[in-house]
Amino acid sequence: MDSSLILRGVRRCSTKRFLAWLAPWAVMAGIGVFAIGLCLVKGLNQTNMDNRFAFGLWIFLDLAVIALGAGAFFTGFLLYILRRDELRAVINSAVVLGFICYSGAVLVLAVDVGQPLRAWFTFWHPNVHSMLTEVTFCITVYLTVLAIEYLPIVLKNRQLRKVPSFLVFEGELHKLMPVLAAVGTFLSFFHQGSLGGLYGVLQGRPFAFRDGFAIWPTTFFLFILSAIATGPAFVLLTTSIVSKISGARLVRHGVYELLAKISGWLLIIYVGLKSVDTIVWLNQTAPRSGINPSQFYAWQPFGTWVLIVEIVLLGLVPALIFMSPARRRSLPWLLTGSVLACLGVALNRLVMTIQTLAVPTLKFEPFMTYWPSWQEVATFLFVIAYGVILYSLSFRYLRLFPQEREMQKY
Amino acid sequence: MESAETTRARFAMVIDLDRCNGCGACATACAVENNVPPARPSANERTGLTWQRVYRASNGRQFPENRSVYFPVSCQQCEHPPCVSVCPQNAVDVSPETGVVSQIPVRCLGCRYCMTACPYHARYFNWFDPKWPDGMETTLNPDVSVRMRGVVEKCNFCHSRWQAAKAKAAAAGKRDLDPADYVPACVEACPEKAIVFGNLDDPRSGVAKSAKSANAFRLLEKLGTEPKVFYRSDRAWVRRLADADVAVQEKEATRG
Amino acid sequence: MKFNVTRRDVLRFAGGAAIGTALSPMPWNLTDDLAIWTQNWSWIPKPPKGERATRTTVCALCPAGCPVEARCIGGLPVALRAANDGAALCPLGMTGHHLPHHPNRLTGAVGITRGERRPAAVTTDMVVRETARAIRSARAGAGSVVVLDTRPGRSGSWAWRRLLAGIDSAVVAAAPGLEGASLASLDTMLDARSQSFGLDLRNARTILSFGAPVAEGWGQLDLAAARESVRLVQVEPMRSRTAESADRWLPARPGTEAAVALAIANVLLAEGLVDTTALSGTDEFDSYLSVIAGFSPDRAAAIAGLAPDEIFATARELASSGPSIVVAGEQPGGGPLGRPAETAIFGLNLLLGNVDREGGIVGRTPLPAPGDDAPLTPLARLDEIPDHSVALVIIDASAGDGVYPWSLVARKLSPKGSLVVALSPFLSGSAARANFAVPTPPYLETIHELPTSFAEPVASIALSAPLLPTRSGAVDPVAFMRSIARAAGLDLAGEWATTESLIRERVARIHRAGSGTVTSPADGSATLVAELSTSDELWDALLAGGRWSAAPSNTMPPRTMRITGGLGTALGELPTRATATPRPTGTLTLVPRATRDTSASAAVSPVLTKLYQESGLRGSTGTAVLNPRTAASLGFAAGRNVRLLTAAGAMRVALMLDEGVMPGVVEIVVAPERSALGEKTAPGARTVLDLLTPGNEQTWSAVDAQLLEG
């Protein structure tokens, strides 16, 4: 039925099957839209956030998807700036993933703020000393850049390309892509860092506060590093998952290996620096704020196991997997490593968001726990469903993996 | 009318914890003065709006040696406020005239970053639309506007009272406020006279003297926020509660 | 001429228009306007505008009657503060101007059916008819008629007695849960009839209080001001505000107060610290001695869980640093301690010679009644009325309310048919449990009378002047009485038709007597009544916030003192909870806990959610507080919802842990119920108080309870 929209030479399931695949996600997205509507109409009392947990599941989601979406800019950077041509095989997919992650994050942010109609105030009355201003500016512009990068991929759809001026425009944009990639890289580096800086500058929250260089706390750099380390792993993971689900070989194994190798090296550097940072923080920064660091881990479920899992199991282990050429040749190992690395960056963002707020500062304030309301979870799931649907549509109708056709035949 | 520029001041308060008995008059007076709406049925102590919140703490000992202390905690009006620099749109500011950390609710977009930055949990978010029972809006203080849902608010040392005092001084042609004209609602309402309020820069003021007294202290002093709300107590265990460091064995204590 | 529009032209036009618009101020003004609009949603309440003025009145929300200065905008109060310098209002008083707008204010008479979500609107005439019918059938022998008065001593209280004087079976009783109720026991001991005495707390040097919230303003004592001159010893199982500010706190187990009091008497007598010549020789005193012999300090200390030294020290302190006074108080929410315990406690005053002396129990001339010596219905105590004997209960909660288990009233009702009618401004508290509720004007909408409070050493009266017009629908209590009188064929003589005219009668009589002074709230200046030429002048002075006080008369008429209150040796049979028959394991003692200002009014300002709901300061009603050790022994963790089980039933409660709670005790927070805070709930919903069944001792300050899972 929709075959005229599908690229020639690739295998896609029947329309019926595709709709059946989309249906549950659409239901999930529908529930999410309802929950978002509730939050916008009735206000944030629909969530379980409160004055102590002023940030909750949604900020965690924002931080996590933006970290994972780093695959887009970093792949672009490697391809267009460092000229790693092998990555052309995944660049389109990475751009779509990046667009999904960033647009999802911006959408959730718009629900998360108390007065979404005033979101543009940041551009009107900017406080340039705030990390959040930097994040807002960079994310908005980078989302625009991603949309511009996404556009040529859309324009090359089989039907759209029949419009002559679309293709002309696509061709012209394509020529300028390195400029956009460079801008995207610049923006991404900054806001990934600013998201880390967001917490690192919290002088009043010893759990998050870090010393730094110039105006940037160490979390600024660690967030950049962890994002670019896991970005390729996420691209690897999604590509192999899509490959599994669609039953098509999408890229050569060498591409996987390259992504893993990049991820591995960056991860090991990250784990090293993170460990140094943790030691300095526990022994210098936190005690200076009058905190005995053992207090950070005195409240279940946030025991020291969280720290160990984050750094060793979800940091060091995937790094070692990725760095071993023998392991890299095996797809199951690559998948294990990618899952661990992605979980690691998610756990890091979760800890920075939730544990920072959960650890009491005033001695007479109790430790509090937070559990999201269904509206928050539904909104969270909406972003997932939105991502799956948009990716599925893109995968079906656009050329995300240039190598796919030749991998299939001949 | 152009009013004469008042001299700069650093307003502060000293709360005597040995006098405070936790009656809650300050919190109530604050809500009435500043048009803080009553709670919706589903609001709780975590989603409520209490610019002046009274915490109960104890010496942690067993009955009958257990003793209480009540900490009235409002915005601590820090000299180095962690909340100001984080606001993405300049909705938080420090007034050079009063040293008070002001919150501009009409510019706030409700991102709540300042709340995560504040170690005193003194900032509150309007989770609900402000709503008074029918007719009760006629009892609102005309000098303070009502904040809308979705913005952050907090204590501003009864800013409207400062403005009224300033206008009064200007009308009398004076540069300085009469200290008796500017007293926040909580200070006025305290039946135990536990709160002393005044200009820290004025060495003759009661607040300047009390703040320097031996048993005066501030909350979480090591964070370097330099609050302008001081506390005092002759009891050593009360003063120890001001530090951030919680002994781990105490963690299961207190309220759930 | 042909006009050709090409695509290029259209594009050019659109582009030019876009650039031109962007350079004009229009879009930027529009965005700014949008911002301004978001700042002023139409549903955000706007504070009132209007002329500013200051007016004075007296707070009528509790018997204390604090002078109030109201800041008004356009004549309507927007802020209340204490009118006298240096004083301050309590949270309840500070928010009193919200009460006329309370969501659960009654706008018309209602009929309440148990279990119905909403009350049914009825006419006041119908309520009058029903009441008259009940009165007629009571006269025909169907049962007795009881008026429960929530603020005894008012002119209105007198009018009820006047109205029902023609009915043999009628009595007027003070509503349960009021402060000063325990003084009824002292009344019996002093044979004083209707309490012609007061407590001179201000001149005492040592106060021994059994549970009275002295530090919260109980007995009109400003403890903070009197701190230098008064020494306070508090006997109380809870670490209350008073216990914490006391010089000595004896944390006796709940229900063991009598044992402590008797042991103190034991020490006083054994050590010869008191002069007993005035008491000795009577049967009462002999019984007393034999009772006391059984309460050695060691035994009582074991019963109460105290160190014997504390009892010795307290006894010596009482004897040595006089004048002393011993008071049995009502824990707010917990009610009186019960007659035997009160008798044992007040007996110490008799022993110490505290009666009829400055700084002790002093004589007090009563406030003049509004009318002449017409026949009046007798006063009674609710517990003296036999169970299942009452056909009609009229609750006059027009001036306030008490906090008590409804079962106290319900058990009196005749099973053959009964009617409960309440007069109240709010559908909350007692009124929510009646069959019919009639709306009366709340505080600030009508004149309220603040007669002598129970502890005052001299008679006094203040008037709360209205600052707001009475809302239509409100029924004046005295007018309501007149309607009942007409409908039931009762004789209610007198010219007065409304509460105001009745109070005017009383003021006129005070003026006619010509004694006493009026104190102005603003400057504390006093004017002799004798200097006022007309009663209108006195009226105006009172309406301006003044308080009339009688001239001091500290002498009491001669009396027989009954140190066992007529109980004889039965006083010693008082069950001492700790030593009663062994209780099943896991049984805890349930103690209600409240603050003084929560128990005075049927409704409080919704803004008090700041204290009860939006902060952990007072806890919301129904929160159970346990010592962590007790909780651990039962296997409960904080924040859990558990079932609280007493003889009266079970209820789910939230658990809170606090080391300050006595082990083995579960304190239950009695805060204003949700309807009192303004939430729309089904009237008369069960509250924690319903778990507390008073036993024969008429106290619900300690009840056996169990905590169960789920």
Add this chain to the structure above:
Amino acid sequence: MLPGIYEFSWDQGHIIFLGIFYSVVIVVATTVVIALFRALRRSSSARDSELARWHADFEDLAPKDRRCRHELSGEVASRTCENFFSCRECMQHQAFVALAEAAPRPPADAEVPPMVAGFALPADRLYHRGHTWVRPEEDGTLTVGLDDLGMHLMGKPDRLELPEPGTRLVTNGTAWRATKNGVTVRVMSPIEGEVLAVGGESDDWTLKLRPEGEKADTRHLLCVAEARPWMLREVERLHVALATEDVGAALADGGVPVDDLASAIPPQQFDEVCGMVFLEP
């Protein structure tokens, strides 16, 4: 505007931050505007549009579809075309041509077999990779038509969209469109020129063109010697493409190509095969 707002001051932070930020915004905006501007300018030219279309298609071709003609002729082991099959701009091609001219020519094979793998490949014409051919006529015009494989594939098209006489065709641009079994293909023009006449179905739907300029530039077209290995390879690709599926006895079994190849190809693969054959990804 921003600096006009309340409490705004030109301090260092503002200058640095806003300076950097707006530079970035300007770069992004400029990029898009340049692309738009160029696109607007170019899309008004049909020639540019056709070229853009071809460039986009070419980039989407799999590397195996972009074999250099010199690889097909065996002159080089492996080479992928990067020049959109436009040999006249290819430096490598010129080098190869020079090399070939210097080398002694092999004796011309008079007996060029007219068939390759069952498809006719007449020697009197030049072939385009999109399965069209150009035959220079004596009157200076050019005849353009579908080759045998293309003919077999499209058979009798269900619908034809032929250019009007007078249309200027662009090399690698659309010559005409044909629809068969619901699949529409664009047949690429092998050469530039103005359409003089359109042959109908009876005439094997050929076009008659007048070349641009004095003489047609045919450097990018394959001579029959080059077309033979190319055609072999094309047939082989068809074999492979259809081999994986359960097709039944057809071309894959080495059978003689059926006249109506279209009906022998399973419908679900027909579209893909058309795209492969007519270089339309």
